[in-house]
Amino acid sequence: MVKRIRVAVVAALGIATLVAGPVTTASAGTNNVDPAVSSVSVNPNPIVVKGSETVKVVFTAETKDNASKVTGVIKPELGVETGFELAKDADLGSGKARWKYSKDFNRQSAPIKWTFRAVVGSSTVSTEFSVKQVYETDFDDIAAAPSVVDEGEWVTLSGVFRQNGASGWAVVPNARVHLAFRPLGGSYSRLPGSVETNGQGKFWLKARASKSGHWRAEYDGSSTRLGARSETDRVDVRAKARSSRIVGFGAGPGWVTEGDRLSVRGLLQLDAQHGWEGYRGQKVAILFRADGSSRWDQVDSGWTNRDGRFDVDVTARRSGHWRAEFRGADGVKGSSSDTDHVTVRKPEPAPEPERAASRVISFNASPEPVRYRKYLRFTGKLQVDDGGWEGYRAKVALYFKATSSKKWRYVKITTANGSGRLYTKTMAYGSGYWKFVFKGDDDFHGDSSRSDYVRVKR
Structure with missing residues (x-):
């Protein structure tokens, strides 16, 4: 009886073994592991978007067990999902692989927390990343006032501060703004103190002015x-x-006939940092006081050129003294010149007595060309027809006509010697034509030399 039971048990166990064998084989056939996501990452993280730039962001997933497809999903904390397919980037061996997807983030990307998840079948792995917007800023309506101040007075710099945010340009309240200054020829330095913008983004910064x-x-x-x-x-x-x-x-000239033109000239200078220098672009009044009078009257005015020189033509009516007057400018005191006397002769009512001819010959201006503010030398010869041409001692005027002018201007007087020879010199300031002019006298008619052109080099 015992033997039969033991056989039965053994038989039963044998049956169980035979049955279990196929089941185990079947189980081994269904024990394949499904592909899955092992890790995910976002680079860079956080994503910092500065101004209007674009940041390229790489989403990476690593898989195992021979994944053939990876789906990515990103979602802002308060937004909707965006799906995409990741592309295989590298085979890591043993059924593992790396997958990547690139996406541009810009100023329209919400500056909040986001989620990235990678999906392979039923396997999902996610991670969080954040977007930070660093907005572009700028200033508008910048003005420093007043535009001209006395040394030590207050200057106020005002303006509006804005940022180019997600909705476009808008004012920024409560932003701290600093003041900087650069003297002419120098570099910027920040001044002490700062202010916050008001609710409209406006600000006012003040400082005392010491330099332009x-x-x-x-x-x-x-x-x-x-x-x-x-x-x-x-x-x-x-x-x-x-x-x-x-x-x-x-x-x-120092002697003229009534109605002749006079040239009134001089040099206006300014006491500058390194000594006296020409004062350009300033108005100079020309004043006259007739002989026997104590009153000065303004006759005309002129402007100084870039060297500070002025030259004004006036009409001679009476004998008297002339002077020039500068009435000052901002930060500059006025001044007055010395006086110069001019004798004006009345025209002779009687017919001119018979006079002989004169001539000015051999006129020459040298060197040619000449450098700016170097001396030009002038030579020539004054002759009169007194039974034959011979040298004559008399005063002769030097005249100049600039290249761009149609008018001859008096420069100076020189005197011919007993042989009629002429020589004088003056500084050259511009290119143009030169000539000697003899006005004549009671015995001889006047005459003019030929003109000589000289170019001035700078």
Whole structure:
């Protein structure tokens, strides 16, 4: 009986073994592991978008067990999902692989937390990443006032601060703005003190002016805004009043006939940092006082050229004294020249007595060409027909006509010696024509030399 039971048990166990064998084989056939996502990453993270730039972001997933397809999904914390397919980037062996997808993030990308998940079949792995927007900033309506101040007075720089955010340009309140200054010929330095913009993004910065130069506003930036520097605005600072003077003044010729033109000229100078220098672009009044009078009357005016020189033509009516007067400018005191007397002769009512001829010959101006502000030398010969041509001692005037002018201007007087020889010199300031003019006298008619052109080189 016991033996039969044991056989039965053995038989039963044998049956169980035979049955279990196929089941185990079947189970081995269905034990294949499904492909899955092993890890995901986002590079860079956080994503920082500065101003209007675009940032390329790479989404990476690593898989195992021979995945053939990876789907990616990104989603902002408060937005909708965006799906995409990742492309295989590298085979890592043993059924593992790396997959990647690139996407551009820009100023329209929401600055919040995002989620990236990679999906392979039923396998999903996700990670979080964040987007930070660092917005572009700028200044508008920059103005420094007043534009001209006395040394030590206040200058106010005003403007509006804006940022180019997700909705476009808008004012920024409560932003701290600094003041910077650059003197003429120097570099920028930041001044002490700063202010915050008001609710409309406006600001006013104040400082005392010590030098002429350029003012600007500066913003240092923050975690959400780029720094900015405004355009500049210039303010000129008036220093203590400086002195001026008029030198080389003269009115000539010194003897003329009523109705003739006089040339009144001189040089206006400014007491500058390194000594006296020509004062350009300034108005100079020409005054006259008739002989026997104590009153000065303004007759005309002129403007100084780039060297500070002025030359004004006036009509001679009466004998008297001439002078020039500069009435000052911002930060510069006025000045007056010495006087110069001109004798004006009345025209002779009686017919002219018979006079002999004269001539000015052999006129020459040299060197040709000549350098700017170097001396030109003039030679010639004055002759009269007194039974034959012979040298004659008399005063002869030197005249000049600039290349761009139609008018001859008196320069100076020289005197021919007993042989009629002429020589004088003067500084050259511009290209043009030169000539000697003998006005004549009671015995001889006047005459003019030929003109000689000289080019002035700078």
